[in-house]
Structures are given as C-alpha cells and as structure tokens.
Amino acid sequence: xxxxxxxxxxxxxxxxxxxxxxxxxxxxxxxxxxxxxxxxxxxxxxxxxxxxxxxxxxxxxxxxxxxxxxxxxxxxxxxxxxxxxxxxxxxxxxxxxxxxxxxxxxxxxxxxxxxxxxxxxxxxxxxxxxxxxxxxxxxxxxxxxxxxxxxxxxxxxxxxxxxxxxxxxxxxxxxxxxxxxxxxxxxxxxxxxxxxxxxxxxxxxxxxxxxxxxxxxxxxxxxxxxxxxxxxxxxxxxxxxxxxxxxxxxxxxxxxxxxxxxxxxxxxxxxxxxxxxxxxxxxxxxxxxxxxxxxxxxxxxxxxxxxxxxxxxxxxxxxxxxxxxxxxxxxxxxxxxxxxxxxxxxxxxxxxxxxxxxxxxxxxxxxxxxxxxx
Ligand code: CMC
Numbered sequence: 001x002x003x004x005x006x007x008x009x010x011x012x013x014x015x016x017x018x019x020x021x022x023x024x025x026x027x028x029x030x031x032x033x034x035x036x037x038x039x040x041x042x043x044x045x046x047x048x049x050x051x052x053x054x055x056x057x058x059x060x061x062x063x064x065x066x067x068x069x070x071x072x073x074x075x076x077x078x079x080x081x082x083x084x085x086x087x088x089x090x091x092x093x094x095x096x097x098x099x100x101x102x103x104x105x106x107x108x109x110x111x112x113x114x115x116x117x118x119x120x121x122x123x124x125x126x127x128x129x130x131x132x133x134x135x136x137x138x139x140x141x142x143x144x145x146x147x148x149x150x151x152x153x154x155x156x157x158x159x160x161x162x163x164x165x166x167x168x169x170x171x172x173x174x175x176x177x178x179x180x181x182x183x184x185x186x187x188x189x190x191x192x193x194x195x196x197x198x199x200x201x202x203x204x205x206x207x208x209x210x211x212x213x214x215x216x217x218x219x220x221x222x223x224x225x226x227x228x229x230x231x232x233x234x235x236x237x238x239x240x241x242x243x244x245x246x247x248x249x250x251x252x253x254x255x256x257x258x259x260x261x262x263x264x265x266x267x268x269x270x271x272x273x274x275x276x277x278x279x280x281x282x283x284x285x286x287x288x289x290x291x292x293x294x295x296x297x298x299x300x301x302x303x304x305x306x307x308x309x310x311x312x313x314x315x316x317x318x319x320x321x322x323x324x325x326x327x328x329x330x331x332x333x334x335x336x337x338x339x340x341x342x343x344x345x346x347x348x349x350x351x352x353x354x355x356x357x358x359x360x361x362x363x364x365x366x367x368x369x370x371x372x373x374x
Contacts, residue, residue: 006357011259016194016352020050020340021183027266029183030054038270043178044068044153047125047336050183051118051343064122069149071126074134075105079144082135091135091324092221095331096211098131099124103204110202114343120203121339128335129153132328133160154178157332162320169281170319173274177312180267181330183337185260189213189220193338197345198352210338211331217254220334223326225254226313229294230287239293247301255310256298264305271311278318287314 007013020030027034030049037046041055048056048064056064078101085094103109106123108116134144137160145163147156154175158166166174184190192213196206214220233242246253258265279285291314298304316326 004357009259015186015191016345018185018341018344019053020337020344021185023185023260027184034180034267035270038176038179041179042152042154043175043182043333046179046182050336050340051121067122068126068153069147071123072130072147074102074127074130078102078105078131079134079138082131083138085135087139091132091322091328092211092215092331094135095128095131095328096208096215098135099128099204099211100208102127102131103202103208106204109204112200112202112346114347117203117339117343117346121335121343124207124335124339125332128328128332129157129160132325132332133157136161136322136325137163157329158319158321161325166319169277173278173315174319176274177271177315177329178333180271180308181312181333183334183340187219188216189334190338190341194341194345195352197342198349200346200349203339203342206342207335207338210334214331214334215327220309220327220330222254222307223309223313223316223330224323226309227317227323227326229254230290230314230317233290233294236286236289236293239290240297243294243297244301247298253294253298255313256302256304256306258305258307261305261307265307267308268306268311271308271315275311275314275318278315282318287317 022028022031029037029046030053032041032049032055037049041049044065045056045061048061052060078098081101082094082098085097102124106120108120111117129147137144142163145160147160151159152171152175155166155171157178158170158174186194189210193206193210196209197203217225233239243253275291276288279288291310295306295310298306312330313326316329317323321329
C-alpha cells in the first residue's frame with residue numbers, strides 16, 4: 001500500500017477482519033439480526049452469543065446465569081477504595097479505576113487462553129454492575145443492594161442502583177438497551193481494545209483502555225450529553241427555536257450523526273418505541289415531543305438521523321437513573337462485545353501498528369542550549 005494513501009480518522013479503512021458482528025446492511029451479532037435479538041433474546045443470552053460464538057442451549061444458558069450470579073461478589077478492599085474516591089469524581093472515571101482494580105484480584109490475569117479470557121469476561125459482566133451500583137449508592141450515603149439470584153441481569157442492575165424492584169416494562173426496556181449496546185464492530189473503543197490486545201497485553205488492560213475511549217462525547221459519552229440537550233431545551237415549544245439556533249451557530253447536537261450509518265441507526269429506531277411506551281406509562285411525554293421536533297429539524301437541515309445514544313438517554317431518565325451512570329451502563333453491556341473482540345484478536349494476532357504521514361519540520365541541526373536565542 002502506498003504511504004501516500006491517507007484517510008483522516010481511518011474513515012472507510014478496513015482495519016481488520018471480524019466474525020463478531022457486521023454492520024453492512026442490517027446490524028448482526030454473529031449472524032443474528034439485532035432486531036430479532038432485541039425482540040426475542042435477553043441480554044445474558046446475547047452476551048453468551050458474543051463470547052461463545054453460538055446461542056446457548058437451555059442448559060448452557062442456565063449455567064451461564066449461575067456463573068454470573070456466583071461471580072458477582074467483589075473483594076471488600078475494592079468497596080473500601082470506592083468509598084475513598086472523592087465524591088466529585090464522575091462515575092465513568094471511577095468505573096475505569098474499579099475495573100483496573102478487579103484485575104488485581106483475578107487469578108487468571110495473565111492467562112490469555114481463549115477459555116481464561118471467556119472466564120475473565122464473564123466475571124467482568126458480573127462485577128461491572130456491582131462497581132457501578134456500589135459507587136452510586138456509597139456516593140448517596142446508601143447501603144448496597146445485593147443481586148437477586150432469581151432476578152434478570154437488567155432487573156438486578158436497576159434494583160441494585162435504584163434500590164427498588166423495577167416494573168416488568170422497565171426491566172424489558174433496560175434489557176433491550178443492553179442488547180443494543182452490546183456490540184458494534186470496529187468503533188473507537190473496540191478498536192482501542194484490539195490495539196492493546198495486539199501487543200499481547202491482557203484482557204483487563206484492553207477493557208480499561210476501551211473504557212477510556214468510550215468516555216469521550218463523540219462516542220459513548222454522548223448519551224450523557226444528550227440528556228443535557230433535552231434539559232437545556234426544556235419545553236416542547238422551545239424545541240424548534242432552540243435547534244434552529246443551535247444549527248445556525250454550528251453547534252454539534254449530541255445523539256445525531258454516525259461515522260458509518262448515514263441513513264439511520266437501526267438501534268435508535270428500536271429503542272425509540274421503548275421510550276414512547278415508558279413515557280406514556282409515566283404520563284409525561286415532554287421529552288418525546290422535544291425529541292420529535294429535534295429529529296425532524298436536524299434531518300431536514302443537516303440530513304442527519306439520530307444514533308442509539310439519542311433514545312437511550314431518555315430511556316435511562318425514565319428508568320430513574322442519574323445522568324452520570326449512562327455511559328457506565330453502556331460499559332456494563334459493551335464489555336461483552338469488547339471481550340469477544342479481544343478473544344478474536346488474540347486468537348489471530350498481528351501487531352496493530354500503522355504508519356503516519358510526517359508534516360513536521362524539515363531536518364534541522366541540533367543547537368546547543370547556550371547558543372539558542374530567547
Ligand atoms: N450535529 C450537528 N452537525 C453534525 C453532527 C451533529 N451531531 N454530526 C455531524 N455533523 C456535521 C458536521 O458538522 C459536518 O458538517 P459540515 O460538513 O457542514 O462541516 C458533517 O456533519 C460531517 O461531520 P463529521 O464530524 O465529519 O462526521 P463524522 O462521520 O466524523 O461524525 C460523529 C460522526 C458521531 C463523530 C458525529 O456525527 C458527531 O459528533 N455526533 C455527535 C456525537 C454523538 O452523538 N456520538 C455518538 C456516536 S454513535 C454511538 C456511540 O458511539 O456511542
């Protein structure tokens with residue numbers, strides 16, 4: 001390949017091969033349409049599919065659920081440390097540190113065999129909700145709520161954070177959001193995880209690096225910024241003037257646009273229906289009306305459809321969740337996809353090391369300190 005071929009942001013560049021998911025056409029995880037998974041599967045089953053490559057049998061699923069419940073316990077030293085982190089520190093930063101701490105207690109840390117990586121990924125799936133909920137409840141001065149061994153992953157996640165049993169529709173909506181967030185090909189955080197893995201580093205290092213990449217507002221951090229937009233708009237009447245002014249002043253509206261989906265993000269369409277139902281159930285459709293107007297105007301004026309973070313922010317609000325938990329919840333789900341990519345990369349590795357085009361100074365001669373001018 002000529003070194004002169006340069007694609008800023010690697011746009012359109014095929015940077016690797018994967019069997020984990022495909023976004024050409026319908027979004028598919030391991031060949032299964034995400035629409036079908038959202039309709040018929042559960043997050044735990046989807047996570048199993050991503051990690052193991054096949055849908056589980058009833059027995060395999062029951063075993064996987066049992067392992068998730070058994071692995072949820074985390075070392076008390078980690079809880080003690082979470083309590084000591086200053087209260088102003090955001091949930092995403094604490095989660096990044098918390099995952100790094102989990103690595104110190106994992107006996108298989110440096111075992112990079114596929115079975116050890118699946119075991120570590122399964123523990124992370126079980127323990128990340130514990131980290132998120134624990135930090136949230138400590139910060140609020142509340143007691144921890146243990147997971148219910150009979151409960152679903154989504155139900156437990158909500159219950160451990162909010163301290164109350166969710167309704168069936170809340171649990172279903174959370175579960176679908178987790179399915180939709182679970183995997184998305186070579187996005188920035190997944191690519192980060194693969195780059196780290198390509199140096200033969202460990203799964204935890206790859207996941208911690210991926211969390212750092214996800215935090216940014218152009219990626220997973222967008223779901224928290226979306227809620228700020230909705231709150232800033234405030235009322236359905238203000239939506240049209242607000243968005244027209246925002247576009248006129250070239251403001252980037254969080255939750256719109258996508259590097260790959262130019263005609264629309266299928267995940268956003270699926271989740272919007274869950275937003276509608278919960279809003280109607282709660283008798284407050286203000287954010288739905290605001291969202292409709294913004295969607296119409298942004299599409300008219302910029303040709304940009306919403307992405308998944310657009311409905312997920314409203315959904316998490318309807319589920320009674322604090323804004324700074326939104327991106328950590330994305331992590332709770334995406335760890336399944338990241339881990340599948342880590343396992344795939346490790347199984348067929350080649351160091352990821354591209355080249356750059358140099359645009360700096362021409363060659364120059366070193367000037368000794370005493371001869372340099374001020
Ligand atoms: N609001 C307003 N204008 C936008 C937006 C937006 N959200 N997104 C893109 N544009 C405009 C951009 O200003 C540019 O216009 P012009 O050609 O007039 O200068 C044009 O669209 C192309 O933008 P780009 O930044 O070159 O496109 P990209 O493919 O690099 O952008 C993106 C992808 C996701 C970074 C961008 O759409 C964006 O910043 N969106 C807002 C953040 C966001 O919602 N991120 C979540 C991404 S999807 C899920 C996830 O990863 O969590």
